[in-house]
Amino acid sequence: MNLVDGVLAGDRLALSRLLTAVENDTPAGRAGLDALFARTGRAYLVGITGSPGTGKSSLVNRLVKLFRNPPDGRPAWRVAVVAVDPTSPFTGGAVLGDRVRMRDCAGDPGVFIRSMASRGALGGLAVQTAAVTQVFDAAGYDVILIETVGAGQAEVDIASLAHTTLVVEAPGLGDDIQAIKAGILEIADVLVINKADLAGADNTRRALQTMLERAPAKPWPARLVSTVAVSGAGMEELFWAILDHYQFLKSSQEWQRRDAQRLRAGLDELIRAELVRRWREDTPAEVYESVLNRMAGRKLSPFEALDDLLTTRKQAAA
């Protein structure tokens, strides 16, 4: 049985092997993505982002259990968790958290957890994450929780990947966090104040509430929810806020719009990577190195070097 058939038959080992192939961008990985692509577009992608120390992992663990056993008695969702750690480009930081999580959900066949810590061969972590979610989507997982250590570009990338974006805050993470919140409001569908039992939680909530009230009107104004993930307090309210946003997306054009936006971003990244790959293939290494040497000697500016490599030589070859 090939990997794709295995994945469609629910074989977890086949799924795990295909995910590895996709992450490493092997021919088998690309073939798998091609074969599965027609079955994608159904899974609900929820991004969870926030600074270190906000308790995202505990929150995700609680959400997994709620999706597996919804409080209103509705059927369980099949849940995949993709833990992306862009802060560990060198080492397997995320893998550690993975083991802790594994222990929690061990034995539940409706849950699959995957950590991604390394930078992808496939043109960057965002593309790699998108590809991994496509595999889970085609494999029939109903909801995919994408957890990332939030900061800057990674947050924005997650927001453009997910249907619903949760931004997790915690009280007392410092003063310059204010600067961050301004940007966060633009991507958050649900704002979570976790560790809401800590001192300062009321201040944090008031500050965020004020910012939300001052934000421009939107079809979906960001929801604010306080939680204590370790005890479970507020988690059901958070779960319903997420499902409200799901209903909002499904009942508007927003679901399709976000799908198209995601596909566009992914295609652009593939094009970028392929253009660079082809250019490298066409450019002798010694030519490139000689241009760099002249730059290091300040004989050639970067723009002159660009012109030399992309225009002059192309004309000479023509």
Next chain:
Amino acid sequence: MNLVDGVLAGDRLALSRLLTAVENDTPAGRAGLDALFARTGRAYLVGITGSPGTGKSSLVNRLVKLFRNPPDGRPAWRVAVVAVDPTSPFTGGAVLGDRVRMRDCAGDPGVFIRSMASRGALGGLAVQTAAVTQVFDAAGYDVILIETVGAGQAEVDIASLAHTTLVVEAPGLGDDIQAIKAGILEIADVLVINKADLAGADNTRRALQTMLERAPAKPWPARLVSTVAVSGAGMEELFWAILDHYQFLKSSQEWQRRDAQRLRAGLDELIRAELVRRWREDTPAEVYESVLNRMAGRKLSPFEALDDLLTTRKQAAA
């Protein structure tokens, strides 16, 4: 007088206008970078990175004063500060901090402060930051402090831009920070525990010390310094640790190696952006949109779309 002459003559308004032109990637900005490039390579680039709440801005303010007035009576350095806030892609978060800083150093002609919050036209914030530092370098600034809200890729980019990288930590920023530290050790030349008067500082120091002792031997083992930037405690020790690293770079091949590495990264980014720009110019928008539509309808996978746009059409055109 044109902008470049103005910059070389020490005209602050001309400098400010050229920086804006460079950030917006205008023809004048590119011409300015070209004209100034031969004068670059002298400035000492110091990156300061760390999570929100670690007190980086106060630390940078103190460092500016120390470089302006070195404790051993040596001549003052001319100091530029580039405050990069990749967490505020939408709004001017960094500008706020800028005003606070401005007040502190107002009237000192040997200090120039520049904030960058927006995503650059010039192929990403890292390239834009590198270009801005080139202008300061050519303008005769001796040291350029590059402050960034650290996280993941941004940190790695700063590390490849700077000669010396400071990673700032603070006690008690949460548990999953452990995962981050593993990656941080790879880029830190100096590890700063700021807010060292807070509870838990000893634990943080011990944990970092242990990690440093277990790290593989390096020509420059990362230095560990405790500070309280708001009071100034430990700041002189930090200043000397930075200058020790400066001496280490100058007395080894490391200064040249980091310069070449920085130029390479910048050139690669320019090439990438230019290849994409040319491809977009050559590809009719309706062709691209029609491919995207077939993707959204799951008629075409991303790799098939890539092949369609980059290979099939190219062959048809040939």
